[in-house]
Amino acid sequence: MDRDKPKVLVLDANQRSALAVTRSLGKSSQYQISSADSVAYALAGASRYSQTYYRYPDPNQQPQEFINWIRNFSASHHFDLYMPTTEVTSQLLLMFQKELPHVELPFAAYSNVMALADKVTLVELARKLDIAIPESEVYHSRDQVVVDRLTFPVVIKPALSRIYREGRWIHTQVRIAKNAADWDQIVSDMDYLDYAPFMLQEFIPGHGSGIFCIYDNGTPVQFFAHQRLREKPPEGGVSVLSRSIPVPEDLRSVAERLLGAVDWHGVAMVEFRVSDEGNPYLMEVNTRFWGSLQLAIDAGVDFPLMLANLHLKRPSVALNAYRDNQRLRWLLGDLDSLYIFIKSSHPIRKKLQRILSFLSIRFHGQKHEINRLSDIKPAWVELKQYLRSLR
Structure with missing residues (x-):
């Protein structure tokens, strides 16, 4: 069979x-x-x-x-x-x-993928669609930047997070320069700014937010959203504890306009920066599965199965509704986050609160990302890798 x-x-x-x-x-x-x-x-x-x-x-x-x-x-x-x-x-x-x-x-064509993955191209597309973005200026070399004219803090954002050049990959970073001295120190280590396009963007105070979706040749099939409760590092990074939330309609509307414009096919994560006033600004689009994918599956949105069935033209049913406040915890990532927090300059009271929060056990509505009794071997592999990394 x-x-x-x-x-x-x-x-x-x-x-x-x-x-x-x-x-x-x-x-x-x-x-x-x-x-x-x-x-x-x-x-x-x-x-x-x-x-x-x-x-x-x-x-x-x-x-x-x-x-x-x-x-x-x-x-x-x-x-x-x-x-x-x-x-x-x-x-x-x-x-x-x-x-x-x-x-x-199970992807869109390469040109469609790069229209979203390339942040410079994405900004150009957003402007055409009248989608809100931070003030952005494109450069092709760091020598073109007149530092005295910059307004700090400023976000240094390479067009691509991975650059394929002369048969090898160059990994880039998004950095925030707080002043001219900070700028000089940051860009001195970013050699790729001499030959790869990048943007200088306005820094938007607020918080990050995003929605996740799957499309069938330009037609939206399913949306999902979550909230990061704890991250590694604690001030912002990879999610180690998250929960499902209803899809914000304003973010969904922007995502639909954007993805529809490129006739999107497959999965995508559309990321925003939401200002303190509640205004969303488009930041970037990840054209692949995301780190906390298991949360969506636990909440009832089985994106991998939907994508496979969709691409191979097998029967699949869109869910639309899903469980709210379903939680997912990456245990070893959460442990790292706790360690970083304890080593920081936070007051003792906040550190004790963080420790108690880490030790608290939630019996309903929360699952561990790796540790699953029905499939325990991956947890042993992760633990061995984790212990080796500590040597």
């Missing part, structure tokens, strides 16, 4: 999002799942739902070797769908798609 099920290969298997994809499709019993990554042992590779684990060259350090491996592998192993979960593997496979005739990807 399994031979009749479509076969899916989940890439980037050591990512938490890849584990969520593997568990989602495996639990559905509709697909045969295998996984792959560049490390010897990976989270999704250890899952009970991954029938086989494959190891490939590191796409971050050896991009061409990775593509060669995929080309040879796909020619000798049949999979109906490849599911990458990081920006690097997704863009590599799209860039070299013509060389990979056996690799089926």
Whole structure:
């Protein structure tokens, strides 16, 4: 019977999002799942739902070797769908798609993806659609910037978070310069600003917000939203404790205008900065699965299954409504966040409150992202990796 099920290969298997994809499709019993990554042992590779684990060259350090491996592998192993979960593997496979005739990807065309992934192009598109964005100025070299004319604080935002140049990946950063001295120190380490486009953006006081969605060739299928309750690092970063919330209608309206304009297909995360006055400003779009994907699945929105069914033209039902206030905790990430908080200059009272909050147990409406009794091996793999990183 399994031979009749479509076969899916989940890439980037050591990512938490890849584990969520593997568990989602495996639990559905509709697909045969295998996984792959560049490390010897990976989270999704250890899952009970991954029938086989494959190891490939590191796409971050050896991009061409990775593509060669995929080309040879796909020619000798049949999979109906490849599911990458990081920006690097997704863009590599799209860039070299013509060389990979056996690799089926659940994405929009490369040009559509880059229209959103490239932050300079995204700003241009937002202006055409009259979507609110921070004041932005585009530069092609840091030498073009007249520092004396800058208004601080200013956000230094490269057009791409990953630059593929001369056969290798260059990882960029978004930084905030608070003054001229800060500017000099920050840009001295950003050599890529000499040859890669970047923006200087107005800093918007407020908080980050975003919505998650899936589209079928320009038509919205499902939206989802969550709130970050704790992050790593604590002042803003990766979510370690989050909860599902209703989709804010103002953010949804902007996302629909934006994604509809590029005839979007697949999943996306649209990120905003919401000012202290409550006004949303478009910041960026991630054109792949997000880190806290498991929260949406726990709340009832099974994005991986919906995407696979949609792309392979199998029956799928949009949910629209989902459980509010469902929580997800990444335990080891939360532990790191607690450690950073304790090491900070916060008052003792706040540190004790944070410790008590970390130790509090919620029995209903909250799940652990990695630690699941029904699929415990990924938790052991993560713990071993975590302990090795402490040496």
